[in-house]
Amino acid sequence: MVTQGDDDDDEKLVRLLKKRLKDKKCFVVLDDVWKWDIRVMNILRKRDVRILLTSRQVIENSSILRVPLLDDEESTKLFGEKVFGENGFPSHLEKLGERIAKKCEGLPLMIVIVAELLSKEDKNPGILD
Structure with missing residues (x-):
């Protein structure tokens, strides 16, 4: 598992996810993400992987559904x-x-x-x- 403080190594995260999710269908939840590398999304999109990502930051990507705050x-x-x-x-x-x-x-x-x-x-x- 890669968490904040693990040298913030995006390459390490990508390698780990590729290895663990190889030939699997899954649903990944990434909660309270502050920084996001779009490469991770692109790699996982090619597989049978769906991602739920929550963040207080604006993350630009056309495949992201933004849920607005309540009025x-x-x-x-x-x-x-x-x-x-x-x-x-x-x-x-x-x-x-x-x-x-x-x-x-x-x-x-x-x-x-x-x-x-x-x-x-x-x-x-x-x-x-």
Whole structure:
């Protein structure tokens, strides 16, 4: 396995992936990638390999599907559903929920994690006011 700190050797990664994925069909997940060498994508595309790559950086490639961040309304809706169920926020907590969701900057994973933490808390209105 090649991880950050392994001399950031792109050639080593390409060689390792070629060797490990030879004649295999697979799905590779590369999470939170900060730097990407397009050669890796080109080599693997010729094989039966699909790649899911997540990054906060813009990676230019015509074969990449970009998933946009959630807008404020979508963020608040997701947050409310994860904390309180499909009905969302009680009316007295809606503004607070909007503020918390906005702090998550449209990142669905962050919204879900914060919601999971809060959903474990007592939902007594006095606690969250």
